[in-house]
Amino acid sequence: MTNLMKQISRPIALTATAAAGLLMTLTAAPSAMADTGSPAPECVEYFQSWRYTNVHNGCGDTVSVAVEYTNGQWAPCRVLQPGEWATFAGYGTDGNYVTGLRTCDPTSGA
Incomplete structure (x- = not known):
């Protein structure tokens, strides 16, 4: 050489x-999935489009939620006060749809 x-x-x-x-x-x-808890209460709803996933806390209590997508990816944990809305990523052009919401610990960084 x-x-x-x-x-x-x-x-x-x-x-x-x-x-x-x-x-x-x-x-x-x-993964962030390791820090998620149980399914979010039924009073927490999501509405998704190709660009955004909007999550609404219809509960009477504050909740912390993370969004799970079909590719196994998780959105960061967000704290929602009663009646509050939060915006997460939508499913995009590759069809990465939301599969559910789970409770999470906002202090863990998930």
């Missing part, structure tokens, strides 16, 4: 190693 090839292949190898380490970190990270 020539000296020039060694100089070129070393940065490529370092970049590949760094990328592999980043991917392992991302796949090993716990």
Whole structure:
């Protein structure tokens, strides 16, 4: 191997190693789903469109909810006062529909 090839292949190898380490970190990270609780009360409703998912707290108490999507992704936990609305991502052009709402702990970062 020539000296020039060694100089070129070393940065490529370092970049590949760094990328592999980043991917392992991302796949090993716990999902937000781990911090969700039970299904949200029936008085908490959602209305979805391709752009937005609007969640309304029709309960008499404050609730903390997270939105689950068909691809397994979870929206961050939001605290809703009685009568309050919150806006989350919609299903988009790829059809990532909401599968449900779950209670969550807003202090856990989920």
